[in-house]
Amino acid sequence: MPLYYEKKHQVQFYEVDITSQLTLSSLLNLVIAASGEHLEEIGVSSEELISRHLGWVVTQYHMSIKKMPEKGQTIYIKTAAMAYNRYFCYRSYWLYNEDHEELIEINSVWIMLDLNTRKMVPSDPEIMLKTGAEEIRRPQKFPRIKLPKEQLVADKSYFVEYFNIDENEHVSNAHYFDWMISSLPLSFIKSNHIKSLDIKYEHEILYHDSPKSYVHFNQENNRSYHKLANGNLTAAECVIQW
Amino acid sequence: MPLYYEKKHQVQFYEVDITSQLTLSSLLNLVIAASGEHLEEIGVSSEELISRHLGWVVTQYHMSIKKMPEKGQTIYIKTAAMAYNRYFCYRSYWLYNEDHEELIEINSVWIMLDLNTRKMVPSDPEIMLKTGAEEIRRPQKFPRIKLPKEQLVADKSYFVEYFNIDENEHVSNAHYFDWMISSLPLSFIKSNHIKSLDIKYEHEILYHDSPKSYVHFNQENNRSYHKLANGNLTAAECVIQW
Known part of the structure; x- marks a missing residue:
């Protein structure tokens, strides 16, 4: 139990x-x-x-x-x-x-x-x-995160500072959300609510790295697609149902 | 009382x-x-x-x-x-x-x-x-904050995003410290402690502003001097005794 x-x-x-x-x-x-x-x-x-x-x-x-x-x-x-x-x-x-x-x-x-x-x-x-x-024997099923790669637009670059890193000297992955959500217009954030969210973490982000936030919003299904990339490495992929 | x-x-x-x-x-x-x-x-x-x-x-x-x-x-x-x-x-x-x-x-x-x-x-x-x-009748005395203006160096620029602003749609002044401290080397932050700090707030910082962090470290008295400027306006001035 x-x-x-x-x-x-x-x-x-x-x-x-x-x-x-x-x-x-x-x-x-x-x-x-x-x-x-x-x-x-x-x-x-x-x-x-x-x-x-x-x-x-x-x-x-x-x-x-x-x-x-x-x-x-x-x-x-x-x-x-x-x-x-x-x-x-x-x-x-x-x-x-x-x-x-x-x-x-x-x-x-x-x-x-x-x-x-x-x-x-x-x-x-x-x-x-x-x-x-x-x-249990088998892995539990989680929704598959599939990004429309060719439609993702590089929106913003960040530079990892002292205040972004935690005791482990990397960016706490809670903060990835800040960088992802910031790629949406403030007017949208103010008037919409998140119904569900899936995020998958891959590579960590370190002090003085320059991660980039990629975004695509699909108006047909009201979903935003996000990727945080650190050079050639994907730090996280995320799909939000609004 | x-x-x-x-x-x-x-x-x-x-x-x-x-x-x-x-x-x-x-x-x-x-x-x-x-x-x-x-x-x-x-x-x-x-x-x-x-x-x-x-x-x-x-x-x-x-x-x-x-x-x-x-x-x-x-x-x-x-x-x-x-x-x-x-x-x-x-x-x-x-x-x-x-x-x-x-x-x-x-x-x-x-x-x-x-x-x-x-x-x-x-x-x-x-x-x-x-x-x-x-x-009380008179103002209480606080340490006067005097920056060595000619020695301050523009260190970093920030861009105010969704995650920087609070309910009042401006940057919470608690976070000014993050931008100020980040202008010091990480090796210094790791091995030094703050003994005292004075900060004076002047103008607020709003969404999509681009504040700049200025810094000077005086090795003789172990003090760091900080200014956050938003265009021509001073957002805050700060002196830290390390």
Whole structure:
């Protein structure tokens, strides 16, 4: 049985955007902080993993957003590691309002990395046992992210500064959303809502890199397609249903 | 007698920089959130002020930093409006660790703005009475910020994007620190600590502006001097004692 963890949070003024709604980057920071506390609670702290040269790396998120929380709102963040197979661990997050109505569901795929070799290592059964995640044979299916490559337009270049990097000396992938969303007109951001979002992470972005944000908006299906590229390497691909 | 407000906070991984210490921008966000809660508690919410077309605007901070809080650390944030005169209100903030040792003291100067005319209005005695601030005749003295203008070097230009602006459609002045600190080498940031800091805010920065960060480091007194300029207008001037 998966072990659930829940925490209460009040949305702060610095976690919202111009529309007073929680930003995607703050949303990810909040849920990642909840998983950190959860893992700590069940005795799998990141410090302990680091001492074994191991680290969790997220590869994909699928988000269903009924309603983005707003400034001042009290929300509940719930999380559990739901399932795992030889290489992948599947963790879910739910955000609720005070009336226990679900606002957001996020499903994610994680791998375990050997921090010395930077290579994937198999799921540690002992760790997975502690989380209560169910062992499964096949990978879980996530929506396939398919970008219309020939229609993507290079929109903006960024230069990674001190304030973009975290303790691991790379850009926290929560912030990729800032660079992607900024490629859409402000008037569009103000008057549209995200219904669902899929993002896949590939290569990390380091200090003083110059990532480029590519975008295409398809008016027929109301989807925006995003790619963050770092030179020839793809840092992330994302599809947003508005 | 000033009325004090105190809150507990655990420093999150997304509030720290590469050295695992709280960033200046997160520090300001945390203390401003504490004053918002404080004002709410004593019945002077910003919503009520907005209904009267009034808003608080900070003009200056003086910070003394004994030790920056670190990731995971539990801190206490205390604040009070200490004094006011005809136009200025003086608010202080203190950060403590769990052993009640003071880590940081911040003194700040606030004015009240008529949001329609964008002009300063006199301190409202009724509001000030609620805060318990002491009425004083003369302005309080803050360290004078004097930049070596001829030695300042234009370092970096920024372009204000969606993720830089807040609900008021301007750049939150907490984030000015990010742009200022980024003008110093990463090796310097990693191996030095801020002892004190003075910043004065002048003009706001809006969406799609292109502010420039100017810097000069004086090795003799271990001070860095910073200016953020937006075209011909000075957005902020800052002196940091390292």
